[in-house]
Amino acid sequence: MIATRFMELRRRRGLMIALVLVTIGIPTIYLAVRLLLHAVAPNSYGPAGGYDVYTTLVAGIMYVFGFIVAATLGCTAGSIDLTEGMFRHLVVTGRSRLALYLARIPAGLAIVVSLVAVGFTVVCAVCVFAAPTQNDFNGVIVPAGLSRAGLESWAADHADEVVCNFGIDIGPSTPDGSAITAVVNNVPCGSGPGGGPATVVQQPPGSHGQPQPSQAQITEAARLIAQVDYAGYTSHFVSPSVSLMIRSGLWIELEATIGFVVGLGLGSLLGQRTVAVILMIVLELILTPILSLHEVPHLLNLQRGVVGLAMAHIEPAGLPLAFGGGPRGGGAPPGASLLLPETRTVAVCVIVAWLVGWTVIGAWRMMTRDA
Secondary structure, rough: HHHHHHHHHOOOHHHHHHHHHHHHHHHHHHHHHHHHEEEEEEOOOOOOOOOHHHHHHHHHHHHHHHHHHHHHHHHHHHHHHHHOHHHHHHHOOOOEEEEEEEHHEEEEHHHHHHHHHHHHHHHHHHHHHHOOEEEOOOOOOEEOOOOHHHHHHHHOOOOHHHHHOOOOOOOOOOOOHHHHHHHOOOOOOOOOOOOOOOOOOOOOOOOOOOOOOOOHHHHHHEEEEEEEHHHHHOOOOOOOHHHHHHHHHHHHHHHHHHHHHHHHHHHHHHHHOOHHHHHHHHHHHHHHHHHOOOOOOHEEEEEEEEHHHHHHHOOOOOOOOOOOOOOOOOOHHHOOOOOOOOHHHHHHHHHHHHHHHHHHHHHHHHOOOOO
């Protein structure tokens, strides 16, 4: 029965071509263009792969389009028997309606999961093997993978570059902030001999007009700046790590699974595909971003029930927030602080509830529908 449902979906050539073009074609074409541009003009166009390209494609394209593709296939699988007039014939055969519905879940997921996996593999391969050979941190080429002591030692050997180019906000709680400020404010950068852009700092009163610091003071300031910036340096990678690729791949596959199961239930409930697909697109592109990043008074618990918000809260650390609002996901403070607060336990419960709930709704509608 599962094989029959699988063949039924696979034979819809127009739908399959569209799914392949979106899940595999879009990232492949994007990366192929970047590879071609870099090969033709490497000085004008950077490498095709790397960490930044990977996070943009995964969180900005594959996450959203994977859900839409899966939802489209799910809505089609949930309504195909009715739209093609085959529902009556299936009922006459005496087969269990529940079994007919449940057979569509593994059949559809076999298609969706495979397509998303192929597209994701292409992205991972290019982003790893075509990654930059050097780590560009704040406009300075810095060796990758340095320890804290290693970064400080490197900074001491490249003091002028670090002082003039490494960004740092100096506040009252910054260690040795006064020593750093005294050097940064009096080292000629930008149009001066240093040649780089001036570092932006929160300057305490009376910090101007001091004599130009000695080379030893500049070297020490560079070491201190590297010490403060080490956290930012460790979060900046040349290429995605294996652990990040595994976690983000599973996260995208889960999003596609949710899209298919919810679309299957909605298509079965409505009995036709077009409206169901439109509703799923509205949910993903309009409702989810709004309800995830903006609190609606008296409806906070309802907002927490949105599956897209739950998925954002279990997003792997190292990816930008899928709907904007911060540089990192997975509970990292800069990104998660703008999300509606929700614990991971609640997020997991919401995801399970959507999967089970829409399966029950779709199966119930198929079992009670008149033949």
